[in-house]
Amino acid sequence: MFDLVYVIEDDFITSKITELYLQQHGAFKRVQKYKNGQPALDALHRASDQPAKLPDLILLDLNMPVMDGWEFLDALSAEHLAKPVPVCVLTSSINPDDIKRANSYSAVQGYFIKPMDAHLVDEMVQLLA
């Protein structure tokens, strides 16, 4: 069960669709949306010593203004969180360099290419089980 999931995505519609798909799946309870890495990081930082308030999964887009996915991953590595938070990259980028780079982060558990749909959510749940 994923009590709390962060969706970090700058496009409003994509973010909304992702939320809808997660909510249709029984495994997810609460979805928290962030427009880019910065507000998500701020939220993580505030909850860093309270395991109950930390998310159980982060879905992360790569190309975003202010703080992009890479900067977020770098910043996340430096955070001392009360429990490990797995990250799944969810992006339209099929650039092999991006895939390789994403997998070099220990927090990254999976790399998923959009479009988001019910099947992809199933896959994600299986992967993290």
Next chain:
Amino acid sequence: MSYLGEELRALQASDETVFDFIQESTLAGLWYWNLAGEEEKWATPKFWRTLGYEPDAQFNQAAAWRAAISPDEEVATAEYVAACIADHSYSFDQVVQATCHDGSKVWLHCWGLVLRNSLGQAYRLLGVLVDITRQRNEEISAQEVASHYGAILGNQSVYIIRTDAQGNYTYVNDFFYERFGLDSKIIGTSSLMSIIEEDRPKCLVTVGLCFTEPNVPHQVILRKPYHDHSVKSNHWEFKGILDGNGEVVGIQCVGYDVTLLVDNLERSKQLLALTNQQNARLQNFAYIISHNIRSHSANLTALVKFLQNATDETQAAMFLDMLKTSTDKLAETIINLNEIVTANSMGVQPKEMRGLRQEVSRTLEAMNVLIHESQLTVNLNIPEEVTVQVVPAYLDSILLNLLSNAIKYRSANVAPQLTLDSYRDGDYTVLTVADNGRGIDMARNQNKIFGMYKTFHDNEDARGLGLFIIKNQIEAMNGKIEVASEVGVGTTFKVYFSEIV
């Protein structure tokens, strides 16, 4: 000890073996002519052997004399002899080329002595001969070698110079003089100083190698001013010149002009760099297109599915609304891509001369409402007379983007100001656009600032295309753009317009 000398003289008179020993061992021959009366000629057997005759064999000596000396030589000899007879101070000393019995030639050096009687009249001529054929042939061959190498040294395509161990010219071939507009005054001057300053360390390193490894040639390419003040690249081969003790006493340098090669290489490198850059840009472009189109198409597919499964009117209306936003965004993306393709299709766009201040003023006028609303103060310091060579549509786009960015990203804390100025930097006219806006975190965004779909502020209408497009437009005009920025202080863009027509 003089008795020995006297004894030898006496012995020589009495014992013919002494005389024979002296003349046989040292001379190629000896002759003795009767100058009085019939002009009779006698010669030693060694003389005839030198000319290839067997002295004991019966042969016509008169004919042999004639065959040995050419008529011209005979006349010259006769005149010489006559002069010696007439004038006591003359001594007989002559080099002649004689023809042997078998037709081969020998060079003979003759010394002659005119013998006079008690009345002072010349009556005999004594001649001694030394065979100098070998020396003479060596001399001739040395001359041939010298003229052969002289021709090589003076040839019309290779520079040949020699310097002493200090690098001062000791020899320079004609071609070098001619090409660099120099003359023999340079002999003794420093060869190093004739090379352009940046190449001198490279030259010294190569000279150093000639001292440490004098037996092998060392190669280097050096640049040097030509007589028309252009700079030529020359490929040189340096080699140490050793003296008898194996000490390096100079450097032998052979060079040829490689300016064309070097220029072509440089041009190829530039082309390759440009091609690589364009390839990288195209690949990046392909990824981004795929990214954007995929994002929209994925959203559309998902929204249609949600719409189909909507349980009530309100939900359906929400999905329909999102669907509309999504199609609008797709349309916008396609328009953006079209804009990028146009900016990138480096077609030959004619450049025209434009007054920079006038163009900036026009753009400011067009943005009048925005400027007024944002209460932006504009300081236009560009001098009236500054002109730039530009593709007019590109200049419009560049100014519009930079000026509207200054308004969009103005600071909320200070009265917004924009200062436009220009100056000359080498072949460029530089436009500076400085604002006191929000600034960009350069440490974080240095590499992204002119990238495609990169935005730096949480701004809804930022497309992340403006700076990408104007960078392409500026580069298409052979210019460049630089940025300096500090968060909370402001941003300064420098646009370099190439003035090379």
